[in-house]
Amino acid sequence: MSAPVIELRGLAHSYPGPPPVPALRPAELVIEAGDYVAVTGPSGSGKSTLLHLLGLLDTPTSGSYLLDGVDTSALGDKDRSALRGRRIGVVFQAFHLLPYRTAAENVLLALLYNQTPRGARLPAAAGALDAVGLGHRLDALPVTLSGGECQRVAIARALVNSPALVLCDEPTGNLDSANAAALMGLLDDLNATGYTIVVITHDPVVAGHARRTIAISDGVLTELTGAGRG
């Protein structure tokens, strides 16, 4: 029986004071493989803090975070970096594409630090871009791509390592409604092929695509029951 992808045990985070500002109250959460979870909440509710903790970009002040059964709170920088590079794919609201690199080169970046053999990188990047419907724009620079295409390159970059967890931070925040709908369709498809997806959003339409919705308010997580596709 495989461990859940995410297991939070009393995970809490506060920003150093004085006085310390609690951003995330001790939280318990289990996300199984193949789950599709939306985390919603107003600005300042602790959404971003949770994202940074889940993405191993920040360390919690207390509690533990098990990723794929591995307790990350005990790990050093080397192992945390390895997990970031292999097990987690992050899709940012602002895409974070390097402006002077082509779409394929931007995707290649995710293979640079995790010991992927040099010869295997380009085929992997091309495959990931193909999977998001950009197989024909491998050599396009980000400035020549539309917002929706940029976000799809970012998703390809997040997927190229076949991560255990795909974290999306307001993925539609910079997109118009048509592109947003297309993107959500893509995320639905990815979930259908087995990816575990956590979407951080304040958009109820985006949250509606997820099977589970977790509300966060003043640093407290609440599972919204009965939230389904709609």
Add this chain to the structure above:
Amino acid sequence: MASPATGLPAPRLAGRDAAAEAVAGIVQRPGRTALTMLGTILGVGAFVAVLGLTATSAGQISRQFTLLEDTTVIVADNGGLTPLGANPPIGFPADASQIADRINGVTAAGVWWPVSLPADTAFTGSLALSATPDQAVTLLAASPGAATAMGLSMIAGSTLSAYENDTGQHVAVIDTGTASELGISPARLSAHPAVFVNGIGYTVVGIYRSARRVVIGESAMLIPANTALADYGNPQPGIGNQDEAQLIIATQVGAARAVARQIAAAELPTDPSRLVVTSPPSPQTLQSQVSGDLAGLFLVLALISLLIGAVGIANTTLVAVLERTGEIGLRRALGARPRHIAVQFLAESVALGTLGGLIGTCIGVGIVVGFAAAKNWTAVLDPTATLPAPLIGAVVGLLAGAYPAMRAARISPLAALRQG
């Protein structure tokens, strides 16, 4: 290699990948790259050019110098040490020129000496005139061989001949300065102008511009040796006497040393140690004098230029680090460790420095070659100084990139993503 905790291989950045990232960083911003490299280009270029130009000019001077050195032998009479006790007025046999001529490689040889004249000696262009040249004129007695060996560059007439010497003719060869002082035009030599020394007339048969092998003063008048002996008597003998007779020998190129070894024994077989054979100093000493103060100054300027180049690279790299905070955060999120970020920025600044050093070296070499070509000289570049020159750029890049790279490594992935 896999971590026991995660089962994953440790993140790493292969050297080739770091190099590729550095090259990408440089190539993608060509304008900024060029400006960043400028200081290093100038510094390394100046360094190579200064070393090359000094080596080239020193090589050229020593080449000219060697030509004269290899063809000149001067023999002086040590005097005072004859077994007979007497000190002859002329320390050479009467047929000194002919003896020297028989040695292989000798092209001309002869005895000459400055004639001692009373302090109030007057040189005039005519008995009727009392005009004297401003400068004191040196009267030199020279055998025809000596006049040839001195390497006089004649601009009119001819040098002293054997016939004039043998018959004690009152003829003279004077330099252009003295000629114009005395109102003697090179073009009117056929009118047989004369110079009167204390009333004794000498017909001017030739006017010369300079003497290549001996320093005989700016104003000089050469008369045949036998004429001088008849008119003024023997030269003054004595050790260290500037007026003492000496033998000057012109040789074929490269023959000077061989001639110098033989000449003393040939001239005075009974007492060769009396003769002091000299040749000019070796070219090495002259060369080191030439590449002295000025080269040092330029090297200091090159160093300053390199320093400015280093500051330029440091500044640009630091700005790039701040400007690329988002990129750094992204790379950290994609699994890069702080050291990978540091290596990337360091590799970029080292590549910048090396590229600047290479371009600078090329420009420096170009300047040296162009300068030498324009002067029709041989370009001299010391490979031990030129080939490592690009490395100077690499070191500059390494030093300049160290601090910005450290700063970049310390940026937290979180802060980076917030800013980006």
